[in-house]
Amino acid sequence: MQSVTKLRLVASPDERQTLFATMERYNAACNTVSPIAASVRQFSNIGLQKRLYRHVRETFGLSAQMAQLAIRKVAGSYRSTREAIKEQNKVLAALGKPLKSLTELSFREHGAICYDARVLSLGRSRVSIWTLDGRIKLRYRKPDHFPAVATVKQTDLVYRDGAFWLYATVETPDIEPAEPSGYLGVDLGVVKNATTSDGVTFSSDATEKVRQRYGRLKGVLQKVGTRSAKRKLQKISGREHRFKTNTNHVISKRIVCAAQGTKRGIALEDLKGILLRTTVTKGQRERHHKWAFHQLRSFIEYKARRAGVQVQVIDGAYTSQQCSACGSIHPDNRQTQAAFRCLACGHTENADLNAARNIAARAAVNRPIAICSPDTGGEVESQACKEHGATYGIMPPTSVGGS
Numbered sequence: 524m525q526s527v528t529k530l531r532l533v534a535s536p537d538e539r540q541t542l543f544a545t546m547e548r549y550n551a552a553c554n555t556v557s558p559i560a561a562s563v564r565q566f567s568n569i570g571l572q573k574r575l576y577r578h579v580r581e582t583f584g585l586s587a588q589m590a591q592l593a594i595r596k597v598a599g600s601y602r603s604t605r606e607a608i609k610e611q612n613k614v615l616a617a618l619g620k621p622l623k624s625l626t627e628l629s630f631r632e633h634g635a636i637c638y639d640a641r642v643l644s645l646g647r648s649r650v651s652i653w654t655l656d657g658r659i660k661l662r663y664r665k666p667d668h669f670p671a672v673a674t675v676k677q678t679d680l681v682y683r684d685g686a687f688w689l690y691a692t693v694e695t696p697d698i699e700p701a702e703p704s705g706y707l708g709v710d711l712g713v714v715k716n717a718t719t720s721d722g723v724t725f726s727s728d729a730t731e732k733v734r735q736r737y738g739r740l741k742g743v744l745q746k747v748g749t750r751s752a753k754r755k756l757q758k759i760s761g762r763e764h765r766f767k768t769n770t771n772h773v774i775s776k777r778i779v780c781a782a783q784g785t786k787r788g789i790a791l792e793d794l795k796g797i798l799l800r801t802t803v804t805k806g807q808r809e810r811h812h813k814w815a816f817h818q819l820r821s822f823i824e825y826k827a828r829r830a831g832v833q834v835q836v837i838d839g840a841y842t843s844q845q846c847s848a849c850g851s852i853h854p855d856n857r858q859t860q861a862a863f864r865c866l867a868c869g870h871t872e873n874a875d876l877n878a879a880r881n882i883a884a885r886a887a888v889n890r891p892i893a894i895c896s897p898d899t900g901g902e903v904e905s906q907a908c909k910e911h912g913a914t915y916g917i918m919p920p921t922s923v924g925g926s
């Protein structure tokens with residue numbers, strides 16, 4: 524599987540100057556290629572190479588590979604932008620709004636350089652990288668989540684917040700997931716946090732506070748409206764994003780470790796349950812939470828895959844309304860956001876923990892939740908009742924104690 528890892532480079536002032544100069548030259552080359560590509564509507568890498576390779580090499584004094592990479596960046600950017608516009612236009616057309624069209628792209632002076640293995644090689648602690656001054660070797664800081672066994676496919680050199688970074692696309696071998704001895708259920712919420720069926724809660728209070736603090740700052744800067752305020756605004760958005768991303772890395776790692784250490788799989792609910800619970804709003808806050816939620820979910824999935832932990836996605840209908848002790852489902856079972864109290868058996872529990880236990884139990888039985896009861900005498904049917912269709916009823920008691 525492929526994933527992207529960010530590595531921070533350690534560079535002296537001289538080396539920084541070299542990297543800046545290389546970025547500027549490379550992006551200047553991109554900006555020469557771009558208008559030509561746009562005017563002749565040529566977005567294939569090979570076609571552009573044929574037309575412009577010699578010109579780019581001679582004009583910008585780039586190495587053969589670097590000239591090719593500049594052209595490839597332009598071609599790739601146009602193709603991905605064209606795809607994105609196509610997707611947007613589907614929505615715009617459905618809404619009867621005017622469609623967007625592809626216009627000429629321009630590249631920032633310090634935009635990313637997309638290196639491949641011929642011009643950049645990643646060693647254990649150093650990277651050897653092509654610059655205008657020839658190849659230089661730089662140390663880099665390795666994050667905890669850097670995979671031990673990985674093949675680097677492509678690496679982008681990125682300048683961000685006063686530092687140089689390598690965004691390395693790494694390919695790690697898939698580990699065949701072991702047959703799990705049980706499941707760790709994870710209840711993920713869009714607004715709140717993650718709770719596991721072991722009763723561990725990952726609070727989003729800290730990230731929510733950071734979001735609010737940044738939100739206030741953003742409000743002030745938006746009112747100011749000057750150019751420097753806008754720049755600052757962008758910087759803050761990036762910082763907020765990265766804070767949440769980092770939090771999600773930590774949470775997902777702990778969840779995967781908890782499952783791996785106990786030889787269990789991870790159970791997640793499909794998006795049905797979440798769609799049923801959340802209202803569609805377009806506020807800044809909701810968008811942020813939604814983005815963070817999907818990111819956490821994808822982090823759990825890819826880290827589990829990398830660790831050989833099986834992920835089972837279960838039917839997410841009514842996981843928050845069902846009693847994890849007796850299986851009864853009722854909308855009034857969930858009394859508040861935090862408290863669950865079963866109307867049938869009186870079982871009380873933290874609402875998120877109750878949901879996480881249902882998720883774990885559903886993965887363990889691995890059968891449709893839609894069963895027809897009590898007409899079947901409370902007996903579990905592995906298929907939805909033919910007579911009554913897929914109605915929800917009573918689930919059998921499930922052992923969730925220590926699992």
Ligand SMILES: [Zn+2]
Nearest residue numbers: 846849865868
């Ligand atoms: Zn109950």
